Amino acid sequence: MEVNILVGGAAGQGMDTVMNLLGKALVREGYGLIYNKDYMSRVRGGHNFSRLRIGPGTPWSNVETTDILVALNEETFNLHRSCLSPSGRVIFDPEHFELPEDEDRGVPVELRALAKEAGGAIMANTVAVGALLALIGLNIKGVKKLLDETFAGKEGVAEQNVKALTAGFKAAESYCSACFNLPPKAENKKRLFIDGNQVLGMAALASGCRFLSAYPMTPSTGIMNYLAAKSANYQVAVEQAEDEIAAINMALGASFAGVRALTCTSGGGFSLMVEGLSLAGMTETPLVIIVAMRPGPATGLPTRTEQGDLGFVIHAGHGEFPRAVLSATSHEDAFYRLNKAFELADHYQTPVLFLSDQNFADTHRAVDPFDFSRVSYNRHIAGDEEIEKPYNRYRLTGSGISPRIIPGSLEGEIVLVDSDEHDEKGNIIEDAKTRRLMVEKRMRKLNLLTEEMDEPDLYGDPHPELLLIGWGSTYGVLRETVDALTTLGRKTAMLQFTDIWPLPQKRLRNLLPQVGQVFCVENNSTGQLAALIYSETGLKVDGNILKYDGRPFLPHEIVKEVDEYVQG
Amino acid sequence: MFKAKDYMSGETAWCPGCGNFQIREALAEALSELELPPHLVLICSGIGQAAKMPHYIRANGFNGLHGRALPPAVGARIANKKLKVIVESGDGDSYGEGGNHFIHNVRRNPDIAHFIHNNQVYGLTKGQASPTSDQGMKTGVQVSGVTVPALNPLAIALVLGAGFVARCFSGEKEHLKETMKEAINFPGYALVDILQPCVSFNKINTHGWYKKRVYFPEIKDSGDWSAAIDISRQWGDKIPLGIFYKKPRPTFESSLAILDGKPLVSRPFNPVEIAAVQDEYL
Ligand SMILES: Cc1ncc(C[n+]2csc(CCOP(=O)(O)OP(=O)(O)O)c2C)c(N)n1
Ligand code: SF4
Ligand SMILES: [Mg+2]
Numbered sequence: 001m002e003v004n005i006l007v008g009g010a011a012g013q014g015m016d017t018v019m020n021l022l023g024k025a026l027v028r029e030g031y032g033l034i035y036n037k038d039y040m041s042r043v044r045g046g047h048n049f050s051r052l053r054i055g056p057g058t059p060w061s062n063v064e065t066t067d068i069l070v071a072l073n074e075e076t077f078n079l080h081r082s083c084l085s086p087s088g089r090v091i092f093d094p095e096h097f098e099l100p101e102d103e104d105r106g107v108p109v110e111l112r113a114l115a116k117e118a119g120g121a122i123m124a125n126t127v128a129v130g131a132l133l134a135l136i137g138l139n140i141k142g143v144k145k146l147l148d149e150t151f152a153g154k155e156g157v158a159e160q161n162v163k164a165l166t167a168g169f170k171a172a173e174s175y176c177s178a179c180f181n182l183p184p185k186a187e188n189k190k191r192l193f194i195d196g197n198q199v200l201g202m203a204a205l206a207s208g209c210r211f212l213s214a215y216p217m218t219p220s221t222g223i224m225n226y227l228a229a230k231s232a233n234y235q236v237a238v239e240q241a242e243d244e245i246a247a248i249n250m251a252l253g254a255s256f257a258g259v260r261a262l263t264c265t266s267g268g269g270f271s272l273m274v275e276g277l278s279l280a281g282m283t284e285t286p287l288v289i290i291v292a293m294r295p296g297p298a299t300g301l302p303t304r305t306e307q308g309d310l311g312f313v314i315h316a317g318h319g320e321f322p323r324a325v326l327s328a329t330s331h332e333d334a335f336y337r338l339n340k341a342f343e344l345a346d347h348y349q350t351p352v353l354f355l356s357d358q359n360f361a362d363t364h365r366a367v368d369p370f371d372f373s374r375v376s377y378n379r380h381i382a383g384d385e386e387i388e389k390p391y392n393r394y395r396l397t398g399s400g401i402s403p404r405i406i407p408g409s410l411e412g413e414i415v416l417v418d419s420d421e422h423d424e425k426g427n428i429i430e431d432a433k434t435r436r437l438m439v440e441k442r443m444r445k446l447n448l449l450t451e452e453m454d455e456p457d458l459y460g461d462p463h464p465e466l467l468l469i470g471w472g473s474t475y476g477v478l479r480e481t482v483d484a485l486t487t488l489g490r491k492t493a494m495l496q497f498t499d500i501w502p503l504p505q506k507r508l509r510n511l512l513p514q515v516g517q518v519f520c521v522e523n524n525s526t527g528q529l530a531a532l533i534y535s536e537t538g539l540k541v542d543g544n545i546l547k548y549d550g551r552p553f554l555p556h557e558i559v560k561e562v563d564e565y566v567q568g
Numbered sequence: 569m570f571k572a573k574d575y576m577s578g579e580t581a582w583c584p585g586c587g588n589f590q591i592r593e594a595l596a597e598a599l600s601e602l603e604l605p606p607h608l609v610l611i612c613s614g615i616g617q618a619a620k621m622p623h624y625i626r627a628n629g630f631n632g633l634h635g636r637a638l639p640p641a642v643g644a645r646i647a648n649k650k651l652k653v654i655v656e657s658g659d660g661d662s663y664g665e666g667g668n669h670f671i672h673n674v675r676r677n678p679d680i681a682h683f684i685h686n687n688q689v690y691g692l693t694k695g696q697a698s699p700t701s702d703q704g705m706k707t708g709v710q711v712s713g714v715t716v717p718a719l720n721p722l723a724i725a726l727v728l729g730a731g732f733v734a735r736c737f738s739g740e741k742e743h744l745k746e747t748m749k750e751a752i753n754f755p756g757y758a759l760v761d762i763l764q765p766c767v768s769f770n771k772i773n774t775h776g777w778y779k780k781r782v783y784f785p786e787i788k789d790s791g792d793w794s795a796a797i798d799i800s801r802q803w804g805d806k807i808p809l810g811i812f813y814k815k816p817r818p819t820f821e822s823s824l825a826i827l828d829g830k831p832l833v834s835r836p837f838n839p840v841e842i843a844a845v846q847d848e849y850l
Pocket of ligand 2 (some may be wrong): 581582585586587588617687691692765766767768769811
């Protein structure tokens, strides 16, 4: 009953436009959906595609099967034909290419010609949206309204687009009108149609972040774009730094001066930030760093996905200092989770790393509006009466947390932070005793952070025979996998880590010994979470299910690998 | 009212006879004469002998990483425009390890005074060549002498559009102090390259060597860029001191409309008040 749509073409052909229009219109109608992008690191040419899956319910993952293929070029048809369901349809422009003789699922729509008639070839995508609407039996009202909103104030543009839309609808209708039944609507209430980077950008705003410095790097750049667009109205300063070293050091300066600060990057940029990360640990300056992973090493596959930097992020930085590492699992959770990152950074005065990846960053999903009253804003700034005078930035305390004041806020008191080992005042020292005390003070905060970590999310059978462990953005695909395996009669559950470091261990220690078969599922080639679990707990999983071709997992791939393992 | 000695704190770890002492005194006097209370001054530095300054001057301090003194200074300025931000660091720190930040902050033009203790050598790491070392200088690493020409920070800054470019000498303390005051008051990025003898590791550019060469050229029009370029290129038998160029242009802060009004750090925040930001995704 679900409907799967794939739109493909060359970079620059505007697959996003199609999916954004259609997706948003469907979500407004109440349909549950997910849409993700597979694109190349180039601006023109090549092969890009997007997949959109419509309910029932709100899907957690895309699948390979395609019901409607919109082939903006012949290559798309050739590459994806094998995934087209027997009753599927292909929308194509006969002006560009013809389908082979043995292909009877074609819906020829003169995308370019109709667009030109409506006012310009550029609207070929709008024609395609019209055709798609006809196939899924949805009237054009919703998309028309969106077009009016999008082009408000641009004389005639909306009208032309509506003309293109209608033309596409009519052309496709004569071939197959409503030949796909939409599933029941997922929700009656209003929902958001939003991607991962937008969720994180919004979460930063909601957390009172007032400063972002970063250097563009896919797939993190969307966060920068989001905050830059909001800068004027929401009082967040956004600065494109000259490099990632500047980015993290600027953010540290802003945080030191008292505002919530953020930087974001991907693995390569994070490599440049590592000395700054260590500085955050040493100076005890709060900082949130979003690392949106892509496949490495080096430049790797810039626009694709991987979970290859878990070990790197946990261990990055010279010397020993406390940190927390959290990850983005679902859109719903990530909003509140990034808020938690800001809260932890301020509370424990230390860097907090937040792991995302291209799969999360670029996936749109229908989600309930976020509850801003659930967002916390506790700065943990000490008042005049809470500090001993003269003020010492690094006062030794039982918790390891020293009262923090904002420089300039209290007359007569100054704040000195230092990258060298220092005494309570912040002055350089070299004596052994102070060094030992300061190391212990900083590391006491790690014990406290351990208490703050949420146990991994458990989903599925409460007494599973088969357990899948994952972290980060594989949450959705693992849920779908658990459901699929359960339908096949397997007692399956999943354990998904959102907070990863310090590793929460209770659930692992309880559950693992009771379950017959445990697999760790990761988008990397070495099984980094499995290795971490082993090094922290001594617990071993029975096998790793790994994918490292730069593409996100699809549910059937995991089911297949589980089957192979189970059958030996 | 704070006297110069009120700004002096901490026990210095510099070699006796080092030019850094006069720079420290000049800075303390400048801050005192400008009547800047310590809690509203922030000194950012990197790592090196010069970069120890935040430990010896009573003010807020961010003693960060080698080469990275400028970025935190910029971040702090954005967060709290009420802070007077001064960057104190060495020639290696500012022009070598931190060269990229130097270049881009001249362009950015934040309201920061940048005081570079230019001893033409890496002091803290015991005497290797710095970007400003003269050609031919022999060190434990440059065993056959420095082969590449020295970097000219003043000319670079001018070419990049700096609004305030000056050279001082630690041995001319009064001039240094007055120049520091002008740099601190200057709206925008102000570069003061301070010739500073390193008694331990620079046996060429000694106090006497500088003393013999420095002079104060008459600067008729400090807004004359071409004249400034000419002066900035003088080096050798005669080394000019003074404010070669002074002409404000719009600061980085003034280009950020959101900084109008209260400093960012003083603005209240309540998450529920911005809940409507998500409506665009409905
Ligand atoms: C990333 C990094 N690289 C190298 C060093 C070692 N180091 C410390 S200070 C310094 C050079 C200092 O020279 P300069 O900035 O001219 O300061 P000076 O000591 O001469 O005042 C070096 C290379 C370091 N601390 N960090
Ligand atoms: S090594 Fe040179 S610069 Fe450093 S304190 Fe000694 S004399 Fe001064
Ligand atoms: Mg030096």
